[in-house]
Amino acid sequence: MIDQTRLPQELVVLDIPDIPTLVAAIRRLSVRGAPAIGVAGAYGVALAVHLYGNTGPKLAEAISAVRSARPTAVNLAKMVDRTAARVSAGLEEVLAEADRIRDEELAASISMGEYGADLADELIGEAAARAMTICNTGGLAAVSRGTALAVIQTLHERGRLEMALPTETRPLLQGGRLTTWELGRMGAPFRLLVDGAAPFLLSRGEANLVLAGADRIAANGDVANKIGTFSLALASRHAGVPFIVVAPESTIDLETPTGADIDIEDRGAEEVTSLGGMEVALPGTDALNPAFDITPADFITAIVTDRRIIRPDRGESPQTVPRGELRTNQSDNPENV
Ligand code: MRU
Numbered sequence: 435m436i437d438q439t440r441l442p443q444e445l446v447v448l449d450i451p452d453i454p455t456l457v458a459a460i461r462r463l464s465v466r467g468a469p470a471i472g473v474a475g476a477y478g479v480a481l482a483v484h485l486y487g488n489t490g491p492k493l494a495e496a497i498s499a500v501r502s503a504r505p506t507a508v509n510l511a512k513m514v515d516r517t518a519a520r521v522s523a524g525l526e527e528v529l530a531e532a533d534r535i536r537d538e539e540l541a542a543s544i545s546m547g548e549y550g551a552d553l554a555d556e557l558i559g560e561a562a563a564r565a566m567t568i569c570n571t572g573g574l575a576a577v578s579r580g581t582a583l584a585v586i587q588t589l590h591e592r593g594r595l596e597m598a599l600p601t602e603t604r605p606l607l608q609g610g611r612l613t614t615w616e617l618g619r620m621g622a623p624f625r626l627l628v629d630g631a632a633p634f635l636l637s638r639g640e641a642n643l644v645l646a647g648a649d650r651i652a653a654n655g656d657v658a659n660k661i662g663t664f665s666l667a668l669a670s671r672h673a674g675v676p677f678i679v680v681a682p683e684s685t686i687d688l689e690t691p692t693g694a695d696i697d698i699e700d701r702g703a704e705e706v707t708s709l710g711g712m713e714v715a716l717p718g719t720d721a722l723n724p725a726f727d728i729t730p731a732d733f734i735t736a737i738v739t740d741r742r743i744i745r746p747d748r749g750e751s752p753q754t755v756p757r758g759e760l761r762t763n764q765s766d767n768p769e770n771v
Pocket residue numbers: 463466467468469507568569570571572575576580581582608646647648649659660661725
């Protein structure tokens with residue numbers, strides 16, 4: 435896997451020979467983003483079977499360590515459970531299930547791009563898209579084209595993107611480091627924002643769409659996503675700009691009734707008190723560092739998945755809208771993935 439902590443300076447590929455290395459890579463965000471950690475978790479189960487065989491306490495301990503490496507994104511636990519259910523069938527079967535999960539996420543990202551770009555056209559009409567986004571929701575976070583960034587990429591390929599406006603996304607700068615890297619590679623026009631500028635720029639009409647990913651979507655449509663997402667949703671409401679969440683079906687968790695039931699990961703103070711290894715606060719400063727927040731469904735215009743568009747602004751939720759078809763328009767062109 436690509437070590438995302440080293441981007442954009444260096445493109446380093448990590449070897450993951452054992453379970454502690456994988457768990458550490460997930461915890462320090464070398465691999466991150468809900469669908470990507472789901473896929474990493476699935477291959478982690480295959481690695482555990484390869485190392486420990488398909489039964490016994492070492493295997494159980496390894497699977498449990500991978501499953502709980504990060505709590506908020508439902509994809510990790512879901513995909514670990516899905517592959518773990520194949521363990522008794524042997525390594526080949528577990529590996530085949532992990533491959534299936536990877537391929538499903540790849541197809542999902544193409545489909546989300548199509549659904550999302552069509553919805554954007556419907557919401558903004560003839561105007562070109564000026565799309566604000568948060569964190570990193572591209573291929574790095576989701577195997578291939580990603581989620582919210584897949585919509586931006588599809589709009590760009592359709593000639594409908596005027597400007598992408600990623601926020602830096604403190605404290606770990608996934609927007610500044612990773613989204614700029616991906617937008618640069620796709621040749622899309624973009625300008626980077628400090629997080630604090632986003633609400634004001636929205637109120638000034640600089641963006642006509644806000645696109646965010648999700649780590650877990652509760653049954654009622656509340657969304658957990660990178661810290662700062664709720665602020666963007668509030669500001670979008672104030673400015674009258676559509677706020678769209680883009681996530682694969684695998685991120686919907688019908689077993690979690692509302693956002694209040696989602697476990698929000700708290701991370702270390704040092705992520706806030708330092709920047710790139712340099713102290714930026716009074717030595718000894720403590721910090722509050724929730725990695726995610728909850729955006730209530732009431733503040734969400736639409737949730738776009740790979741199989742449907744759910745409109746919380748019309749009273750819809752994941753429980754009330756049936757799944758539709760996967761859209762694969764671009765799958766025949768691997769250059770686009
Ligand atoms: O802490 P991170 O970087 O793993 O958080 C990631 C996000 O919040 C993304 O927006 C989310 O996983 C959707 S990614 C396709």
